[in-house]
Amino acid sequence: MTTEAAEAPTKSERTRAAIRDVALRSFRERGYDATTIRLIAHEAGISVGTTNYHFASKNDLVQELYLDVQLAHRGAVTPLLETADDLVDRLALVFRTGLAELEPYHRFAPEFLSAAMSPRSSVNPLSEESTPSRDIVVGVFRDAVTGAKKKSLPAEFEDGLPSALMIAHLLLALFWVYDRSPGQRHTQRLVDGGLRLLRLSLPLLRIRVLRAPLRELLDLVAEVRA
Numbered sequence: 104m105t106t107e108a109a110e111a112p113t114k115s116e117r118t119r120a121a122i123r124d125v126a127l128r129s130f131r132e133r134g135y136d137a138t139t140i141r142l143i144a145h146e147a148g149i150s151v152g153t154t155n156y157h158f159a160s161k162n163d164l165v166q167e168l169y170l171d172v173q174l175a176h177r178g179a180v181t182p183l184l185e186t187a188d189d190l191v192d193r194l195a196l197v198f199r200t201g202l203a204e205l206e207p208y209h210r211f212a213p214e215f216l217s218a219a220m221s222p223r224s225s226v227n228p229l230s231e232e233s234t235p236s237r238d239i240v241v242g243v244f245r246d247a248v249t250g251a252k253k254k255s256l257p258a259e260f261e262d263g264l265p266s267a268l269m270i271a272h273l274l275l276a277l278f279w280v281y282d283r284s285p286g287q288r289h290t291q292r293l294v295d296g297g298l299r300l301l302r303l304s305l306p307l308l309r310i311r312v313l314r315a316p317l318r319e320l321l322d323l324v325a326e327v328r329a
Contacts (some may be wrong), residue, residue, distance in 0.1 A: 119157045121147050126164040127171055134211030135165070135218055165218070165226045169236035176204045177243050184247060190254035191302045193247040194268065198294050201240075201272060202279060202287070209287065212280040228273050237269060244268040255305040257314065263321030270324060271297075 112120070125147045129138040140161055144154040158164050180200040187193045208215070218226055225232040244265035248256070256264070279290045307313050 115157075118147075118149065118153065122149070122154055122157055123164065123167050126158075126161075127168055130165070130168050130211070131207055135161075135214035138164075160225075162218070162225045162232075165215070166232055166236070169226075169228075169233060170239070172204050172208075173236045173239040173243075176201050177239055179204065180243060181246070184250060188252040190248065190251035190256060190305070191298055193251050194244070194301070195294070195298050197243055197247050197268075198272065198275065198298075199291075201243075202275070202290065202294070205276060205279065206287075209279070216277075216280050228276075240269045240272055241265045244272075255308065257308055259314075260308070260317060260321060263325055267321055267324045 122143060126138065126143050129143060129146070138161065140154055140158075141151055143164070144151045147154065158167075180197055183196045183200065184193055187196060205212075215226070218224060219228060221227065222229075224230065227233065228237065242265075248254070248261055248264055248268075275290065275294065278293060279287055282290045284290075308317065
C-alpha cells in the first residue's frame with residue numbers, strides 16, 4: 104500500500120467534511136436560524152440520519168464554525184506579528200484581525216448570540232464545548248505577549264495575561280454584535296481607546312505597589328478558567 108493510499112480520507116471522513124463545509128457556508132450565507140440539519144443534509148446530498156450520525160446537533164456544527172473562525176484568525180495574524188516588536192502594537196494586530204475574521208457574520212451575529220446566551224448552551228463561548236476555540240485565542244495572545252521585544256511588562260504577568268486578554272476579546276466581540284455604526288467604527292474606536300490606555304498604563308507596572316491589582320485580576324481569571 105502506498106503512503107498516499109494510506110493517508111486518503113475514508114468515505115466517513117469525506118462525508119463528515121462535506122457536512123461541515125455545507126454547514127459553515129450556510130452559517131455565513133443564511134445565519135444560525137435559517138440553517139437547519141434538514142437543509143444541511145439536503146445540500147450535502149445525504150440523509151438527516153447520516154448528518155446526525157456525524158454531528159448530533161446544529162450546535163455541534165456551530166463549534167466547527169468557532170474553530171474555523173479562530174484558526175483563520177491565527178493564520179491571518181501570525182505572519183503580521185513578525186512585523187511588530189512592541190507589545191501594544193502586537194495586541195492591536197490580534198484584536199483587529201480577530202474582528203476582521205468575524206465581519207462576514209455581523210448581520211447574523213444576534214442569532215448566534217441568542218443561541219449562546221444561556222449558560223447551559225453548548226455554544227456559549229465559555230462552555231466546556233467551546234474550550235478548543237478559546238484555547239486557540241489564548242494561544243494567539245500568548246504568542247503576541249511572549250514574542251514582544253518591547254513590552255514594559257514584568258515577567259510575572261506574562262503567563263496569566265493571555266487568558267485575561269481572551270476574556271477582553273470576548274467582551275469586545277459582544278460589543279461588536281450590538282454595534283450598528285457603519286463598518287462597526289464604534290468598536291474600532293473602543294479598540295483604539297483601550298490600546299491607548301494600555302500603552303499609558305504599562306510603564307506604571309514598574310511601580311511595585313501598582314502591580315497588586317493586576318496580579319489579583321489575573322489570579323481571578325485563572326481561578327475562573329480552572
